[in-house]
Amino acid sequence: MAKVLVFSETSGETVKSVTFEILGKLAGHTVDVAVVGDMGANAAADLAKYGAANVHNLKGANLDQYSPEGYANALKEFIGSNYDYVFAGATSLAKDLMPRLAGMFDAGMASEVTNYVMDGDNFAGTRPLFAGKVLAKVELDGPKPGFITVRPNALGMPEAPTAGAGATNEVAANAGDIKAVIKEIVKGASEKLDLTEANIIVSGGRAMKSAENFKILEDLAEVLGATVGASRAAVDSGYAPHAMQVGQTGKTVAPSLYIACGISGAIQHLAGMRTSKVIVAINTDPDAPIFTKADYGIVGDLFQIVPLLQEELKKVL
Amino acid sequence: MNIFVCIKQVPDTETKITPNGDGSYIETSSIKWIMNPYDEFAVEQALLTKAANSGSTVTVVRVGGVKDTEALRTALAMGADDAILVEADDNLDSYMTAKALKGAIEKSGKNPDVIFTGKQAIDDDCLQVPQLLAQMLGMPSVTVVDGCEEAGGKYTLKREIEGGALEVYEVTSPAVIAANKGLNSPRYASLPGIMKAKRKPLAQHSLSDVGVSTDDRRVKYSGFQLPPEKPAGKKFDAMDEAAQAGVVAEVVKLLREEAKVI
Numbered sequence: 219m220a221k222v223l224v225f226s227e228t229s230g231e232t233v234k235s236v237t238f239e240i241l242g243k244l245a246g247h248t249v250d251v252a253v254v255g256d257m258g259a260n261a262a263a264d265l266a267k268y269g270a271a272n273v274h275n276l277k278g279a280n281l282d283q284y285s286p287e288g289y290a291n292a293l294k295e296f297i298g299s300n301y302d303y304v305f306a307g308a309t310s311l312a313k314d315l316m317p318r319l320a321g322m323f324d325a326g327m328a329s330e331v332t333n334y335v336m337d338g339d340n341f342a343g344t345r346p347l348f349a350g351k352v353l354a355k356v357e358l359d360g361p362k363p364g365f366i367t368v369r370p371n372a373l374g375m376p377e378a379p380t381a382g383a384g385a386t387n388e389v390a391a392n393a394g395d396i397k398a399v400i401k402e403i404v405k406g407a408s409e410k411l412d413l414t415e416a417n418i419i420v421s422g423g424r425a426m427k428s429a430e431n432f433k434i435l436e437d438l439a440e441v442l443g444a445t446v447g448a449s450r451a452a453v454d455s456g457y458a459p460h461a462m463q464v465g466q467t468g469k470t471v472a473p474s475l476y477i478a479c480g481i482s483g484a485i486q487h488l489a490g491m492r493t494s495k496v497i498v499a500i501n502t503d504p505d506a507p508i509f510t511k512a513d514y515g516i517v518g519d520l521f522q523i524v525p526l527l528q529e530e531l532k533k534v535l
Numbered sequence: 536m537n538i539f540v541c542i543k544q545v546p547d548t549e550t551k552i553t554p555n556g557d558g559s560y561i562e563t564s565s566i567k568w569i570m571n572p573y574d575e576f577a578v579e580q581a582l583l584t585k586a587a588n589s590g591s592t593v594t595v596v597r598v599g600g601v602k603d604t605e606a607l608r609t610a611l612a613m614g615a616d617d618a619i620l621v622e623a624d625d626n627l628d629s630y631m632t633a634k635a636l637k638g639a640i641e642k643s644g645k646n647p648d649v650i651f652t653g654k655q656a657i658d659d660d661c662l663q664v665p666q667l668l669a670q671m672l673g674m675p676s677v678t679v680v681d682g683c684e685e686a687g688g689k690y691t692l693k694r695e696i697e698g699g700a701l702e703v704y705e706v707t708s709p710a711v712i713a714a715n716k717g718l719n720s721p722r723y724a725s726l727p728g729i730m731k732a733k734r735k736p737l738a739q740h741s742l743s744d745v746g747v748s749t750d751d752r753r754v755k756y757s758g759f760q761l762p763p764e765k766p767a768g769k770k771f772d773a774m775d776e777a778a779q780a781g782v783v784a785e786v787v788k789l790l791r792e793e794a795k796v797i
Binding site for chain 1: 549558572629630658662664665666676678679681691694698699705710715717752753754755759761762767770773774782789794796797
């Protein structure tokens with residue numbers, strides 16, 4: 219059976235939910251988890267509950283804050299020849315870190331798989347390419363371990379946690395030489411979950427007409443606990459920053475609910491949001507391409523429909 | 536200053552992608568190819584860095600299989616000084632691509648002070664090459680960069696993370712910097728630029744020239760297929776104000792009871 223390590227991010231007591239998705243999919247295998255830097259006791263307990271055999275907490279100078287070189291050096295030493303595969307959620311940190319780590323081992327890496335099977339020692343994944351316009355089977359070759367990132371929300375949370383042993387083990391780790399140092403972290407406009415991790419997204423297109431009008435989407439998002447996104451047309455018109463862009467030159471998202479407001483549905487946008495589980499579209503044009511992908515299409519004016527939707531949701535949520 | 540930019544040629548974002556006959560890759564015969572959109576920001580940043588440091592040169596490097604060299608010519612027309620093409624298949628994996636880029640940069644005989652790339656190519660969406668290349672060259676890397684200031688070989692870089700937050704990095708050259716949209720506004724190639732580009736040097740190498748073989752393949756793809764289509768959804772007409780409240784109530788009910796997502 220393959221020896222598997224899952225790299226997990228924690229923020230205080232909170233473990234990123236994609237870690238639980240990965241652990242759930244690996245149920246039946248013996249899986250260790252590695253966390254770099256500070257980790258709360260509840261976080262360790264949650265990891266155990268979802269199946270971690272051992273939780274290794276790597277600690278050392280210059281490891282409290284992320285740096286690509288520091289984290290990669292620490293993990294490289296810890297991984298050594300102990301594991302066949304290293305998994306991580308495709309978060310902005312892991313997407314930066316994992317290729318660097320793969321390079322240290324001259325190993326292969328599969329980015330942002332949306333599903334996978336572990337058959338004995340062999341990993342086989344499914345990954346979308348061309349922003350999801352096609353799917354392909356992906357396998358790894360070359361030196362071990364193989365590195366894999368998994369798209370958040372793609373696997374879904376495991377139904378019942380399968381408890382592992384979950385023994386926490388503190389590991390003295392070395393950050394080594396760090397040439398790219400973080401001086402400062404500038405807070406973002408949104409305290410909400412990032413689009414790539416959000417469970418519900420409310421998106422606006424060119425028909426929003428102005429940046430100010432995005433307020434009605436934020437109000438709707440507030441009721442739903444959603445994150446607000448935008449189409450490329452809205453971003454290029456200056457209504458929203460690029461960090462909010464969903465699509466082929468923005469973010470690829472996989473929420474359980476995607477509400478597209480005034481988005482006609484260019485091929486690049488559809489590619490970026492098509493793995494959403496349920497899609498609601500609101501548009502005045504009954505022939506807009508977005509309606510071909512929508513589970514529930516509302517032909518109407520978003521400026522009338524969105525406030526009504528907000529009121530109706532307030533009643534039931 | 537020796538400035539390098541690594542670019543890729545990818546299918547236009549409007550292209551409909553279909554698997555090829557045996558599902559080993561996509562059908563490439565009728566594709567319109569463009570410079571990877573994120574690479575345009577990398578080229579622009581290289582040109583801005585050159586303009587701020589007299590005596591600098593910008594060398595643009597591409598690994599790719601399409602016979603035409605349009606993306607390289609575009610970069611030369613924007614103002615890059617010379618170009619290197621490593622001829623290869625379209626569907627190289629990230630490891631082979633990074634190793635080929637490293638080989639091509641070393642073969643140029645110029646020590647890079649800085650290497651710009653796009654944050655990811657929009658065809659395979661791997662987001663690996665900048666970090667792999669940096670690791671192979673023993674350089675630091677900063678990815679998803681939408682702010683770049685340089686002074687005396689020191690770079691202050693803004694990297695976008697979750698929720699629109701930014702990590703501000705400080706790094707001394709040489710380094711690999713991977714550009715995000717929003718970093719700058721890429722210039723258009725001028726007509727004189729396009730004419731000049733035709734006479735600029737373009738070196739061509741094979742994969743073996745730059746030390747890459749089929750043993751370097753790390754990722755194997757198969758079974759390319761179109762994603763499953765969803766069955767048609769339900770559509771409601773709410774153009775008439777009188778109908779709106781009823782439609783909205785119905786959709787909310789369906790989201791709760793049928794789709795069970797709220």
